[in-house]
Amino acid sequence: MKFNKIFLILFIFCINFITLAEEIDQNQLKKLAQIAKKEKKVVLNFDKVDIKILTYFVSTLTGKNIIYPPDLKGEVTLISNEPLSIEQVWDLYTTILKSRNYDIVEKKGYFEIVPSNIRNSVPPITEKLVGSSELATFVYKVEKADIIQVANILRGLKSQQGLIFNYNPAKLIIITDTKNNIENLKQLISLIENLSEEEEIKIFKIRYSKSDEVATALNNLFADYGKKDISYKIVNLSSNNTIIVKAPKEIIKDVEAIINTIDIPIQGENLNYRRFWTVKLKNSKAEDIADVLNKVLENIQMIQYQVSSQEAKQTQETTEGKTEVSTSQNQSMPEKKIITQPVYQKNEKPKIIAEKTTNILVIYANKAEYEAIKDLISDLDKPKKQVLVTALIAEVSEKALREIGVRWQILGSSGGATFRGGLSSQDFYNLIGTGNFVSGILTQSGKTVSISGNNLFFPDLLFLLSLLESGTGFNIISSPKILTLDNAEALINVSQVTPFASSLKFDVNGNPIINYDYKEVGLKLKVTPHISDNNILMELHQETNEVIGYEKPQIGQISYVVPITSKREINTSIMVENGKTIILGGLVSKKTIDTMEGVPILSDIPVVGNLFKYKSNELNKTNLFVFLTPFIINSPEDIAKITEEHQKILEQLKKAEKSKEGN
Incomplete structure (x- = not known):
């Protein structure tokens, strides 16, 4: 029996396989059907199987000879949620034939499939519906609910060309419909089957x-x-x-x-009826647009419009104890007064909800309100330009800085940039030596490339190539690129996670347990670009964290290491032309390198060994600089072209760096 069950599983798998084959091995199909026949149960899982193959399978399974006409054709998708008996498979097969306007007639020794006499009363089921919605047949075994009641509910909800049959003895519902509608009807059956006394289903x-x-x-x-x-x-x-x-x-x-x-219904010109509308957004997030619109609606309390106020004026003057005779002249030219009148009460304003999963706005408003809101949505949901920010983070020696043609400026602590008309070398090094942030715009020209009708320079990396080739102190740490929308923040993070001992405690045995927090140490740069014609206003927030030393707290006989970090940050805004390079600097790193050289063996001898050793301390000073180049992106082709040009230059840089290391 266990052996047969294994073959039954294999049989179900093979049914799925043979539906995709162009030629079917009838001997193999017959063998698999015979295995299922011994088990007396079978789970149907046919996907787009030819109805003639299904006929052969049913014939082999039931042992009934079936003759079918030449015009019997088409594919069948047939799925059951539970194993079916052989008799149930036969009833299901005849039901499928009826759904395709065929009857099966029993004769001496065989069954014959013939065209149905009720062709005109049953809508024909074609292979595909409008919109290429394919038909399928699904068999559902009803467990808890009344099968007749379920079938009647489903008949009212099937599509125009769908068919619902109920096989009462086995409590089977047979659904032939589009795949999408079958999924919905399956949900409905499940709802009916699991209905509690406190719940209700309403259509x-x-x-x-x-x-x-x-x-x-x-x-x-x-x-x-x-x-x-x-x-x-x-x-x-x-x-x-x-x-x-x-x-x-x-x-x-x-x-x-x-x-x-x-x-x-919207009744003629009466626009006061509120209903729900939906708007699918193409370029924006639904929650962002909904937030903007709801803020607008929150602030709008009243509108102003002009009306004739002759009577209002007379009423006002009468109230003040004045009487005035109206003349034909002032009647023909009435004065106008601005009257403020509320459009809606606070609890009656339109409502806008964001559906995040589908990026749809759900609007509860009348026709006039909806039209006004829709126009505003059209203005807000426009394609946004993008900015590709290429960055190069490198350690540069003081000598290399002197060879770069840069117009430097000091970044003020208040966030603004204070131009000084260019800095002398001495002033520049004094500034970065005291920890000030500086920025500059590269003035050397480079390669010109035409992108979206604009001639863009690529100077940010060309001069670096000469520095590498000449062996000047220069080390590339990272060269990230990031694409962001206009007015959207982007983050460049070049850091490493460092463990920090946060506390020390002891277990029951007196063993020390050190708890660690993990923090990022390195450089973080937030960039928010704002496009204005061919210029880009760059809002920059730079934060640098560096380990500058270590402490060794001691509790009793236990000591542990705690890193000491320095943190510096600045907010600033810089206007730069499309394709020009900004240089941010001011992070000076000082590292002391201890080296020891000695004669092998002799230098290890206590006391005397010091005569055979040489110790030295070297102070290594480097400046970390960030080279940023923003490009306005109007199309995907722009990204490809810019990336291609930068890739060429980066490859040259890498070759030069390897060549320098080789020397």
Whole structure:
């Protein structure tokens, strides 16, 4: 028996395999069907199998000879959620034939498939529906609910060309419909099967709106129920514009009231009826646009418009005890007065909700409000330009800095940049030596490339090549690139995670346990570009952390190491031309290198060994600089072209660096 069960699993797998084969080995199919026949149960999982193959399989499984006409053709997708008996498979097969306008007639020693006499009363099922929605057949075994009641509900919700059959003896529901609708009907059956006494299922036929829009609106409005562990389910059947709701009875009443408010016709010129609308965003995040629109609606309390105020003026003057006779002249030219009148009360304003998963805005408003909001959305949801920021982070010696043609400026502590008309070498080194941040714009020209009609220079890396080739002190640490939207922040993080001992405690045996926190040490640079014509205003936030020493706290006989770090940061804004290079500097690193040389063996002799040793301390001073080049991106082709040019120069830099190391 166990051996047969293994073959039954193999048989189910082989059914999936043979549906994809162009030629079927009938002997193999017959063998597999015979194995299932011995088990007397089979799980059907046919995917786009030819109906003739299905006929041969059923014939072998049931032992019945079947003759089919030449015009019997088409593919069948047939899935069952539970194993079926051989008799149930036969009943299912005959049902599929009926759905395709065929009957099966028993004759002496065989069964014959013939065209149905009720062809005109049963809608023919074609291979594909409008929109290429493929048909499939699904068999569901009803466990808890009344099968007749379930079948009647499903018949009211099938698509126009779908068919629902119920096989009462085995409590089987046979659904032939589009795959999408079958999935929805399966959800509905599951809802019915698992319905509790406190819950209710209600079907709403949407008449004037789109069911998918109403379902999205309901899911957003009732999202808080899910947070409160209140179970509810909303199923959208777009094929017949219907919504199915399963929820506690008190919530069903709320849903019905909302749908009645939403699903109403717009009556002529009366624009006061509020309903739900949906807008799919193309270029922006729904939550961002919703936040902007809700803030606008929050601030708008009243509008102003001009009306004729002759009577209002007379009323005002009468109230003040004055009487004035109106003349034909002042009647023909009435004065106008600005009258402020509220458009809506605070609790009556339009509502806008963001659906994050689909990036859709759900708007509850009347026609006039919706049109105004939609126009504003069109203005906000425009394609945004992008900025490609290329960075090169390098350690540069003082000698190399002198050879770079840069117009330097000092970055003030308040965040602004103070131009000094250029700094002398002495002033420059004095500034960075005292820990000031500086920036500059590279003035040397380089290669010119035409991108989107603009001639862009690529100077940021060309001069570095000469430094490497000449052996000048220069070391590339990192060369990241980052693409960001206009007005959106981007982060460049070149750091390493360093453990910091945070506390020390002892276990029950007196053994020390040191707890560590892990912090990033290195350089972080936040860049927010703002495009203005062919210039880019760069908002920069630079933060540098460096380990400058170590402490060794001691508790009793236990000591541990704690790194000491320095942190410096600055906020500034710099205007730079598209494709020009900004240089940020001011991080000076001082490292003391201890070296010892000695004569082998002799230098290890205590006391006397010091005569054979040589110790030296060398102070190594480096300056860390960041070279930033922003490029305005108008199309994907721009990115490819810029990246290609930078890749060429980077390859040259790497070759030069390797050559320098080789020497």
